[in-house]
Amino acid sequence: MSEEVLVEEKTELEERFPEIARDQRNGYEGFIVPADKLIDFAVTLRDEFGYDFLSSVTGVDYMPEDKLEVVYHAYQTTGGPGFVYKVQVDRENPVVPSLSNEFPGAELQEREAWDLMGIRFENHPNHKRVLTWEGFEGHPLRKDWQEPFFEEEGKPFKSRWPGGEVIRIEDNNPFRKNVDYPQGFDPGKWQEAGQAVVYENVVRLDHPVSETAISTDQIVVNLGPQHPSTHGVFRMVVRLEGETVVDLEPVMGYLHRNHEKIGERNTFLMNIPFTDRLDYFNSMSNNFGYVLAVEKLMGTKPPERAEYIRVMMAELTRIVNHLAAIGFLLNDLGAFFTPLLYAFEEREMILDIFEAVSGSRMMCNYYRFAGVARDLPEGVFDQVKRFVHDRLPRKIDELDTFLTNNEIIRTRTIGIGVLTAEDAITHSAAGPVLRASGVPYDVRRADPYGIYDRFEFDVAVRYHGDIYDRYLLRLDEIRQSIRILEQVIRDMPEGPVQEGKPQYQVRVPAGEAYGRVEGPKGELGFYVVSNGKPNPWRYHVRAPSFINLTPLGVMCKNYKIADVVSILGSIDIVLGETDR
Amino acid sequence: MTDMYGKGMLKGLGVTFRHFMNTYLEDIRWLARGKRRYYTEEGIENRKSTDASGIFTVQYPEEKLPVPEEFRFIPFLIYEVNEEGEKQDRCTSCGICAKVCPPQCIWIERTNNPETGRPIPEPAEFYIDVDICMNCGLCAEFCPFDAIKEEQHNGKAVASVISASCKGCGMCNPVCPSDAIDLIGYTNDEIEGMIESMILNA
Numbered sequence: 001m002s003e004e005v006l007v008e009e010k011t012e013l014e015e016r017f018p019e020i021a022r023d024q025r026n027g028y029e030g031f032i033v034p035a036d037k038l039i040d041f042a043v044t045l046r047d048e049f050g051y052d053f054l055s056s057v058t059g060v061d062y063m064p065e066d067k068l069e070v071v072y073h074a075y076q077t078t079g080g081p082g083f084v085y086k087v088q089v090d091r092e093n094p095v096v097p098s099l100s101n102e103f104p105g106a107e108l109q110e111r112e113a114w115d116l117m118g119i120r121f122e123n124h125p126n127h128k129r130v131l132t133w134e135g136f137e138g139h140p141l142r143k144d145w146q147e148p149f150f151e152e153e154g155k156p157f158k159s160r161w162p163g164g165e166v167i168r169i170e171d172n173n174p175f176r177k178n179v180d181y182p183q184g185f186d187p188g189k190w191q192e193a194g195q196a197v198v199y200e201n202v203v204r205l206d207h208p209v210s211e212t213a214i215s216t217d218q219i220v221v222n223l224g225p226q227h228p229s230t231h232g233v234f235r236m237v238v239r240l241e242g243e244t245v246v247d248l249e250p251v252m253g254y255l256h257r258n259h260e261k262i263g264e265r266n267t268f269l270m271n272i273p274f275t276d277r278l279d280y281f282n283s284m285s286n287n288f289g290y291v292l293a294v295e296k297l298m299g300t301k302p303p304e305r306a307e308y309i310r311v312m313m314a315e316l317t318r319i320v321n322h323l324a325a326i327g328f329l330l331n332d333l334g335a336f337f338t339p340l341l342y343a344f345e346e347r348e349m350i351l352d353i354f355e356a357v358s359g360s361r362m363m364c365n366y367y368r369f370a371g372v373a374r375d376l377p378e379g380v381f382d383q384v385k386r387f388v389h390d391r392l393p394r395k396i397d398e399l400d401t402f403l404t405n406n407e408i409i410r411t412r413t414i415g416i417g418v419l420t421a422e423d424a425i426t427h428s429a430a431g432p433v434l435r436a437s438g439v440p441y442d443v444r445r446a447d448p449y450g451i452y453d454r455f456e457f458d459v460a461v462r463y464h465g466d467i468y469d470r471y472l473l474r475l476d477e478i479r480q481s482i483r484i485l486e487q488v489i490r491d492m493p494e495g496p497v498q499e500g501k502p503q504y505q506v507r508v509p510a511g512e513a514y515g516r517v518e519g520p521k522g523e524l525g526f527y528v529v530s531n532g533k534p535n536p537w538r539y540h541v542r543a544p545s546f547i548n549l550t551p552l553g554v555m556c557k558n559y560k561i562a563d564v565v566s567i568l569g570s571i572d573i574v575l576g577e578t579d580r
Numbered sequence: 581m582t583d584m585y586g587k588g589m590l591k592g593l594g595v596t597f598r599h600f601m602n603t604y605l606e607d608i609r610w611l612a613r614g615k616r617r618y619y620t621e622e623g624i625e626n627r628k629s630t631d632a633s634g635i636f637t638v639q640y641p642e643e644k645l646p647v648p649e650e651f652r653f654i655p656f657l658i659y660e661v662n663e664e665g666e667k668q669d670r671c672t673s674c675g676i677c678a679k680v681c682p683p684q685c686i687w688i689e690r691t692n693n694p695e696t697g698r699p700i701p702e703p704a705e706f707y708i709d710v711d712i713c714m715n716c717g718l719c720a721e722f723c724p725f726d727a728i729k730e731e732q733h734n735g736k737a738v739a740s741v742i743s744a745s746c747k748g749c750g751m752c753n754p755v756c757p758s759d760a761i762d763l764i765g766y767t768n769d770e771i772e773g774m775i776e777s778m779i780l781n782a
Contacts, residue, residue, distance in 0.1 A: 157684050161675035162699070164689030166707040270682035273716035338596060345636055352628060359650035365716045373721065377650060386630045402595040405588030504680040504722045 006081065009049055017041055023086065027297070027511020027530075030084030038087055038097050042072070046102075050076045051083050052425055053441070054099065056514070056525050056542040057109040059117035061091075063143040068094045068119055071527065073514055073542075077425055077439055079446035082514070089119070098124040105428025108550050116141040116260070131253040131579060135185055140258050147261070154535035155266055218246060221561070225254050229332050229565040232575030236552075236564065243560045248553045252546075255579035263539035268294055268369070268506050268530075271539065275526075276363040278541060279577040281324055284317040284354070285519045287367035292449055293515025293526040297508050300370040305495040307451045309372050312384065312488045313357070313364075314450075314517070315481040319392070320350050321520035322432075322474040322481075323399075325572040329471060330403065332569035333412050339403060346395050349387055356380050369506055371498030381492070388485045396478055404472070413467035417555045417567035420465060427551035430544050431522025433571055436473045437465035443518035454491075455484045467570040474572075505534060521545055521572055541580060545573040606634030619643060652717040654710055655686075655728050670727035672701040677719035677728055685712035686719060 013031070014020065020031045020041065033041045045051045051074035060069045070087045087096050098121035100107040110121045111130040118139030121127060129136065138145050151157050159165060224235035233254035239247040259278065263271050275290045276283035288310060295301065302310070324347060327340030351361040356377055358366035366373050403409055419429065424437040434441055440461040444452040460476035462469035510532040516525035522544030529538035548571050555571075556564050610617040617623040624643055627636045638645055655677075659667045673690040689705035692698060719728050 155684055156679040156681075160681075160684055160686060161678040161688045162673070162690035164687040164703075164705055164707070166687040166705070166709070168709060168711075266682060269680065269718070273682050273714055273718065342599070345632075348636070349628070349630065355651060356648040357650070359648070359652040359717055360715065363715065365718075374650070377648070383630070391630045398595060402592045406592045407586060407588050410588070502722070504676065504718070 009083075013041075013045070013049070016044065020085075023084075025511075027509060029512070030086060032086050032088055035087050035089060035096055039099065039102060041085065042074075042099055043102055045074060045083065045085075049083075050078065053077050054103040054105050054428055055082070055430075055516075055523060056527065056540075057099070057106045057113065058527055058540045058542075059113040059119050059141070060529055060538045060540075061117060061141060061143045063091070066091050068117065070096050070113065070119060071512075072099075073525070073527075075447070077441045077446075079441070081447055084514070094119045095122055096120070097122045098127075100124050100126075103428070104426050105547065105550055108547060109428075112546075115139070116258070118142060126249075129253075131256040131258075133253065135181065137181065140261055141264075147258075153265070154533070155270060223561075223564060225251075230568065231328065231573055232578075234568075234573070234575055234578070236568070238556075238561060238564060240561060243562075245556045245559055245561060245564060248556045248564065250549045250552050252549070252575075253579050255575050257580070259541065259580040260539050264536055266536075267534045268508055268536060269504055271536070272367065273363065273365040275541075276365055277576060278543065278580065279519070279521060279524075279545065279574045280362055281321045281574055282317045282520050283362060283364040284313040284366060285517055285524060287364065288314050288450075289515050289517040289519065289524045290526045290528075291367040291369055291515075292517060293513045293528045294369055294506070294508060296513035296515055297511055297528060297530055298369060298506065299509075300499055302371045303496050303499055304493045305375075306371045306497040306499075308488050308492045309376065309497060310367065310450055311452065311455070312485060312492075313354070313366060313372075315484050315488070316350050316353065316384075318481050318520040319478050320347050321572075322478050323347050325432075325520075326399070326403075326471060326474055329467070329566065329569040329572070330409075332566050333409060335409075339399070342399065342402065346392060349391070353380060353384060353387070356383075368498060368502060370500065371496075371502075375497045381489075384485070385489050388482060388489060392482055393479075396475065396482070400475060404475070409471075410468065412563075412566060413471065413570075415464075415466050415468075416559055416563050417467045417570060418465050419551055419555050423551060423554050424465065427554065428547050429522070429551050430548065431519065432470055432473050432477065433522065433548050433551070435460060436462045436470040438463040443516055443523055447516070449515070449517060455487050457483050467566055470570040470572075508532070508536075516542070519544055521574070521577070522548055541577075543577045543580060545571075545575075545577040546580070549573060549578065602634040604634075621646075652715050652720075654713060654715070655708055655717075655719050657706060658727055658729055669702055669706075670725050671703050671706060672725055672727070673699070673703040673706075674724065676722050676724065680718045680722050682716055682718065683712045683714050685709040 010022075010031075014022075017033070017037060017040075019037050020033050023030050023032055042054070046054075053075045054072060055075050056071070056073040058071050060071060062069060067088050068091050070089070072085050072087075074083045074085070089096055096119055098106070098110055100110055100121070101123065107124070107126065108130060110124055111126065111128065113119045114121060114124075114127065115129040115131050116139055128134070132140070140147070151159070159167075218239055218241050221238045221240055222235060223238055224230040225233045230236070235251040235254070237249045237251055238245055259274065262274060266274065271290060272287055275286040278286050323343040324340075327343035330339040331337060354364055354366075355361045357380055358364040358373065419433065419437050421438045424434045424439060429437070430441075438461060440459045442459040443449070444457075445459050457480045460473050460480055462473045462476070508530040510530055512527070512529045514525055514527045516523055518524075523542065524544055525542030527538070527540040527542065528536050531537045552568065552571065555567050559567070607617055610623075615622065617626070618639060619642060624638060624645065626632060627638065628645065657669055657671055659669045662668055673688050675688055675690070678684075678686040678688050685708060687705070687707040687709075688703050691700050691704040693700055
């Protein structure tokens with residue numbers, strides 16, 4: 001997709017919708033759409049211009065202008081750059097028409113925007129909080145909301161230096177009141193009403209009872225939050241007809257810490273180690289996405305060697321993630337820990353490489369703006385070379401023989417948890433979940449970032465959309481990652497790994513940027529708004545684990561309850577990223 | 581159906597059987613070569629190398645993995661001993677580590693010379709709250725004087741534990757390569773005091 005086509009499209013859209021205006025602010029892009037034209041505009045964009053993949057929906061609080069803004073990022077699943085459009089509403093009474101009925105993928109994201117930003121979405125099918133709990137007071141991402149033990153708007157806090165009056169964290173006694181309850185709220189009495197809200201959606205649906213079959217009562221079962229199969233603290237409210245799932249709703253937020261608010265308090269550099277903690281299996285690719293977004297704003301580029309090292313680390317982390325995903329999926333299927341530990345043997349070697357390079361096995365904190373933190377230490381390059389050339393292909397083949405044709409796995413996974421290509425796109429699923437449904441959409445190929453346009457690799461794609469295909473697709477992707485790694489090792493240049501002098505106070509010009517990478521779990525996007533100050537004005541994470549849960553209900557419907565566990569395992573979520 | 585049903589499962593069992601046998605075969609191979617595979621540096625090196633096969637676990641705590649040079653743990657200040665035998669911090673209390681620290685766990689008190697009114701290039705107090713530290717290594721990375729470290733430098737640098745900031749978490753104990761740090765736990769009085777304060781506040 002060339003730039004001219006984009007310009008043409010934009011003028012055509014302007015003719016079709018005279019009400020819309022280009023975003024004139026310095027450093028901003030896209031269109032500002034009036035709220036009443038939003039659905040019309042979005043549907044036209046999808047049906048006539050091909051922007052069928054509504055990737056990210058988020059809010060920004062522009063308090064000085066007394067406005068709230070909802071930002072939509074739409075993409076074409078055939079590839080190419082994105083299309084940004086925004087809706088601005090009044091801060092006092094923010095009401096935006098919901099896109100969830102046209103784009104079900106927006107459902108969870110709009111709920112998140114309501115929860116954290118307080119933007120009300122009209123005609124939303126399930127309008128309630130998602131990450132914080134029902135009794136939560138206020139909307140934390142509003143700029144005038146302050147957390148308990150609030151110290152200052154932005155770091156670095158002035159008390160640390162040169163005064164140094166140390167306050168120990170335990171002096172802020174955890175047994176003191178650190179939660180603000182709404183007025184007249186009694187946590188002991190909350191149970192009833194709060195639970196009703198959770199069950200509302202699954203109970204609300206009207207299910208016709210078959211005349212011919214034996215009539216059974218439908219029951220509602222909670223899977224989780226404390227359930228070993230949920231990969232963390234995650235809850236699924238399931239409505240059952242016998243053993244068949246009639247409806248399912250994910251309930252999350254048990255690990256919520258408002259990563260985005262923390263990110264707004266931090267300086268740009270401080271956010272890098274915090275992104276490690278999102279999806280703790282893939283800290284390298286989390287760093288990558290965030291660094292790309294800020295580099296877009298700063299207009300810098302890393303030197304060649306750093307680009308190669310970045311790709312090398314990102315692909316290694318993809319291998320780590322897929323090995324762990326396959327292992328845990330097998331765990332969920334009942335193959336208790338043997339396949340997982342075989343997979344972990346290789347993971348361990350990659351983590352050793354990460355440890356030598358970055359100093360930490362999982363919380364790598366390795367990427368920097370316009371570069372990486374340090375060059376590869378002596379011997380690591382050879383270690384990677386030996387590992388990629390001699391060991392990994394053999395071990396992946398072994399895993400393949402071990403699992404792929406196993407009859408138990410095949411019967412438990414083939415034809416289970418089917419997600420059609422159409423559903424996958426409308427539900428904004430990304431990564432392996434999308435590609436296993438037959439949509440060959442990979443950000444590395446569709447909208448190349450870094451130096452991915454230089455490498456030869458195939459976008460792995462499978463067409464049945466069931467658990468088995470998601471498993472096979474991950475094996476395929478590991479093989480493609482090995483291909484990329486071989487080329488990286490072949491072409492790795494010498495040279496500096498950091499553009500200019502490393503700085504702890506970076507100057508980021510005002511503007512917005514959306515950096516996205518193909519993370520191992522799906523499209524990982526960072527939406528960063530800067531106003532020229534040391535701290536970002538808005539910092540939003542488009543978390544693939546979170547958005548890939550949107551189609552969970554669709555995937556589980558009409559399958560047995562025992563399959564729910566394996567379907568969830570095949571999506572491959574990490575709760576650190578889901579709940580943020 | 582051309583394939584025999586259960587063939588895939590048998591193949592898979594073959595893989596586990598091979599893994600199982602390898603654990604013994606590898607040990608026997610080492611025995612035959614007259615080398616020790618466990619509790620030796622060579623053995624650990626082999627088990628974490630790319631030609632590892634068989635058992636690849638490490639018998640912690642008898643065996644410990646070598647820690648790479650970049651490895652990060654709790655930050656500490658570095659001091660030098662001058663000719664008179666006095667300990668001198670390399671830190672000049674410039675405050676960069678306190679400014680760059682993401683969870684803001686470093687507190688530095690800088691003092692001025694009472695006569696000249698100029699800042700003294702030495703911290704009056706330096707606290708690192710280890711409870712909050714996220715081991716990101718940014719403080720060490722951006723320190724212009726190499727005065728704060730999260731890594732060991734082949735014994736060149738001496739780690740000094742700042743007792744005021746130590747919380748007794750015990751992180752430093754297992755990671756210390758030379759077993760130099762021994763942790764003294766809380767005294768009974770301290771523990772009782774903590775419990776009492778919890779009860780009083782609850």
